[in-house]
Amino acid sequence: MLHPSLSGARACVFDAGGTLVHPDWPRLAGFAADEAGREFDAGELERALKETLKAVGAEMQREGYVTPLEHRRPHWVFRRMYGSLGLDEGACGRVIERAAAAHAERHLWCGLDPEVPRVLDELKRAGLLVAVISNTEDGRLTDSLGAARITESFDLLIDSHLVGCRKPDAKIFHLALERLGVEAHEAAYVGDSYAHDALAARAVGMRPVLLDPLDLHPESVCPRIHSLAELVGGSA
Numbered sequence: 643m644l645h646p647s648l649s650g651a652r653a654c655v656f657d658a659g660g661t662l663v664h665p666d667w668p669r670l671a672g673f674a675a676d677e678a679g680r681e682f683d684a685g686e687l688e689r690a691l692k693e694t695l696k697a698v699g700a701e702m703q704r705e706g707y708v709t710p711l712e713h714r715r716p717h718w719v720f721r722r723m724y725g726s727l728g729l730d731e732g733a734c735g736r737v738i739e740r741a742a743a744a745h746a747e748r749h750l751w752c753g754l755d756p757e758v759p760r761v762l763d764e765l766k767r768a769g770l771l772v773a774v775i776s777n778t779e780d781g782r783l784t785d786s787l788g789a790a791r792i793t794e795s796f797d798l799l800i801d802s803h804l805v806g807c808r809k810p811d812a813k814i815f816h817l818a819l820e821r822l823g824v825e826a827h828e829a830a831y832v833g834d835s836y837a838h839d840a841l842a843a844r845a846v847g848m849r850p851v852l853l854d855p856l857d858l859h860p861e862s863v864c865p866r867i868h869s870l871a872e873l874v875g876g877s878a
């Protein structure tokens with residue numbers, strides 16, 4: 643049985659990073675070990691990243707959702723994440739340089755959530771269109787999904803860098819809805835950022851679903867799930 647947010651919907655649109663695909667944590671941990679002598683495991687990095695996104699969301703909420711210039715810097719979210727773990731600016735700079743070089747070789751967001759293929763299959767079998775809207779700094783959304791081998795599953799991919807607008811701007815959601823040929827109220831939007839995904843999709847009249855695996859957003863006014871399987875009736 644589909645999640646109540648998908649009842650009668652015609653499309654399910656996803657965020658990519660942190661929702662469908664995840665960072666390559668072993669590589670990111672390796673950069674911190676090599677360049678800053680700090681050991682982190684995947685769980686620590688993931689929590690730091692999600693908490694960073696939460697803090698960024700709160701900042702944006704205060705600033706009226708103007709995208710700060712910082713967000714146009716490559717790997718800004720990892721820079722903030724390493725900073726939140728106590729790496730100083732010099733160490734962050736070195737780590738990000740390593741990350742950038744590694745990313746040029748293989749996309750850093752290439753870890754597929756193992757539930758994704760089954761979830762997409764079931765949504766399509768239920769007759770829904772499936773799509774992605776992703777904020778990228780380099781136009782490489784298809785690289786990220788390609789590394790995870792799921793590009794072909796989608797009816798539509800929107801990469802912010804290629805279309806010239808970013809979430810939480812309503813324009814990027816309207817563009818997706820227009821290309822899918824569905825009304826806002828007929829489409830769910832599933833993402834892990836409260837500000838960029840859930841509240842932004844809600845503001846354009848879509849059906850927001852916040853993916854909140856670590857329970858960081860009890861204040862959410864949008865429905866929350868802990869795992870993507872909950873979209874198709876599985877439990878967290």
Ligand SMILES: [Mg+2]
Pocket residue numbers: 657658659660661833834835
């Ligand atoms: Mg995300």
